[in-house]
Amino acid sequence: MTNATGIGLIGLGTVGSAVARRLLDDWELLGGRAGSIPVLRRVAVADPTRGRDVALPRVHLDGDADALVDDETVAVVVEVMGGVDRASALIERALRAGKPVVTANKAALAAHGLELSRLAVECGVSLRYEAAVGAGLPVVALLRDSLRGDRVTALEMIINSTTNVILTRMGRDGVDFAAALRDAQERGFAEADPSADVDGHDAAAKLVLLSRLAFDAPVALDDVTRVGIRGVVAEDVAAATQLGGAIKLVAAAQGEAGVLTLSVGPALVRPGHPLFGVDDADNAVLITSDLAGPIRLSGAGAGGESTASAVLSDIVATVRDPAAPPPVPGASVTTGDSADVERGGYLRLRLQPIPEATELVLQALEDRGIPVRASASLDEGGTGAHLALLTGSVSRAMRERAAETLDSLAAVAEVVAVMDWLEPA
Ligand SMILES: NC(=O)c1ccc[n+]([C@@H]2O[C@H](COP(=O)([O-])OP(=O)(O)OC[C@H]3O[C@@H](n4cnc5c(N)ncnc54)[C@H](OP(=O)(O)O)[C@@H]3O)[C@@H](O)[C@H]2O)c1
Incomplete structure (x- = not known):
């Protein structure tokens, strides 16, 4: 040649x-x-x-x-x-x-x-x-080329390696966020200024890029409801472990009936969900579409060589066809309110020292039509008994209102944490 x-x-x-x-x-x-x-x-x-x-x-x-x-x-x-x-x-x-x-x-x-x-x-x-x-995960090609006859209905992904390294270390070794971040910085997994990763900006940018391809939607960063992992405390990581799961930074897009909702935030993942077990610097992307069904891609989500693999494949494709136009999203979509999205919930409550406190909490949730899938009692030493709960899927707004109700119960000293739980399908 x-x-x-x-x-x-x-x-x-x-x-x-x-x-x-x-x-x-x-x-x-x-x-x-x-x-x-x-x-x-x-x-x-x-x-x-x-x-x-x-x-x-x-x-x-x-x-x-x-x-x-x-x-x-x-x-x-x-x-x-x-x-x-x-x-x-x-x-x-x-x-x-x-x-x-x-x-x-x-x-x-x-x-x-x-x-x-x-x-x-x-x-x-x-x-x-x-x-x-x-x-190196060929997720752009999958959405841009391979699923062109399909309608994607949801994306769920662990897409930021830095936060995954930090959260994995917190789960394995029981250290707090600050110590896990320092360790990730020393090992070259986090920048000196880690905000792009730990505040969820990087995951939000990736979610926007994939959502444009998956939903043909001209979405922007402002369309993403974003929460980072600075607020994830060791007590919740330990509670997640006791419930058999782990906390991950999850980026999710849900597109139904012309309404697209994008969010990035910490969520509890348990065995049975395809994102469970994606640890350290690995990434995973779960694509749900109406014809192909769920497709899961996973592997190294960062690093010079893995990233070079993708750059080189683009170079080969470009040399072969330098005039192939990129997709330009043109669909008209409405971006929805992430509070309306239905998700399982994780709640951690500090209980008052009364014998029937747990039963009163479970009864209050049942009264509001919120099913409880699992619970764990945690003894937090100086701060007393805590209760961690996993609820079935209801809208995040409904879950927030339930948390407010629980907060006002005589049996509850404080609702300490609320986040998504990815209930297995
Ligand atoms: N690292 C990963 O795992 C990874 C994964 C996926 C995507 N990416 C993306 O890949 C890109 C590069 O990441 P990286 O980790 O390779 O970054 P990096 O190690 O910081 O390298 C950046 C390079 O760009 C050069 N540079 C900076 N400003 C420049 C300018 N104004 N003109 C010309 N060169 C300039 C730097 O020059 P000097 O060498 O002289 O400083 C350096 O060689 C980023 O967009 C990143 O988001 C990275």
């Missing part, structure tokens, strides 16, 4: 280095699959004076990403630098120059992906972003 396609790589960090290595070492394999050899011509980084642990023979490296985009030897632009505004501007510049783009950047796409996709269509070039969600 003699024909070649020039690749320009913006970013040579965790992901970019793994992409560069495979492009340089396995060009024959990639060329065979792409029909033209993807040749790394140029790399842009923030600091070109820094030493690199990947050798780049015959590759021009500097700090000028605009010049990389404009370089006539670069036919495909690969953006793996991260950030929102600068990265989006570079993607836009490439598309306007008629160059297809591959990106791993969920933050830029959640903010500007709709305009960028429209622009790619206008300019007649492709915009691919498999690596932006779930690293």
Whole structure:
């Protein structure tokens, strides 16, 4: 094979280095699959004076990403630098120059992906972003290509590795959030400023990207009701363990009758649910559709090599078909109120020291038509007896009202925690 396609790589960090290595070492394999050899011509980084642990023979490296985009030897632009505004501007510049783009950047796409996709269509070039969600898990391709004849009704996923590492450690070792976060930072799983992960922004961005594909819906970050994991305390993690489950940060989309509801928040998951047992840095995505039924994808959700796998598959697809237009969501959907979504509930209550307190709580829930599926008594030492409950599915609003009623019961000192429980189907 003699024909070649020039690749320009913006970013040579965790992901970019793994992409560069495979492009340089396995060009024959990639060329065979792409029909033209993807040749790394140029790399842009923030600091070109820094030493690199990947050798780049015959590759021009500097700090000028605009010049990389404009370089006539670069036919495909690969953006793996991260950030929102600068990265989006570079993607836009490439598309306007008629160059297809591959990106791993969920933050830029959640903010500007709709305009960028429209622009790619206008300019007649492709915009691919498999690596932006779930690293190497082929979830974008599944929704974009494989389920085109289906109607997706729900997405449920554990899609942020940092929070999963933190929550798994809290569950296994009984440490609190602060200690688990410090440990994740020391092991390279959390940034020095962890807010994008622990406050749920990263999961929300991924949920938005997948929901646009799954529901053809032009949703934005503002459409997501978002709660992070800073408020998850060791007592709830221990209660979840006692109930046989674990607390996870779950991103969920539910689309019914033209109403789409998006939420990110901590939820208790027990055996029997397809998201149970997804621990540490793993991710899992559960897609429910009317014809294919539930499909579950799981695997490593982060890391240079796993993410590079997705970037490289996009590079191969782009070299093969640089003009394939990205999907542009056009359906008219109404975004619903997440309080109306029906979910199982987890409640933890601190009881007054009276003998029949548990029975009074269970009776109060039954009176409100809220079924109780499981309960566990917990002795919290100094703070007295606690009761953890799992309720059947009712709307979150109804659950909140029930929690208020419980709070006012003489048998209850305080409703300490309320969150979703993913009741197995
Ligand atoms: N890491 C993962 O597991 C993972 C998984 C899925 C998706 N992603 C996404 O992949 C992207 C890259 O992530 P990463 O972990 O590889 O990041 P990273 O390790 O921080 O690397 C970022 C790279 O971009 C370069 N850069 C920053 N600003 C630049 C600019 N203005 N012009 C040119 N280059 C610039 C940096 O240059 P210097 O080297 O000189 O600092 C660095 O090489 C992000 O969008 C991220 O969300 C990452």
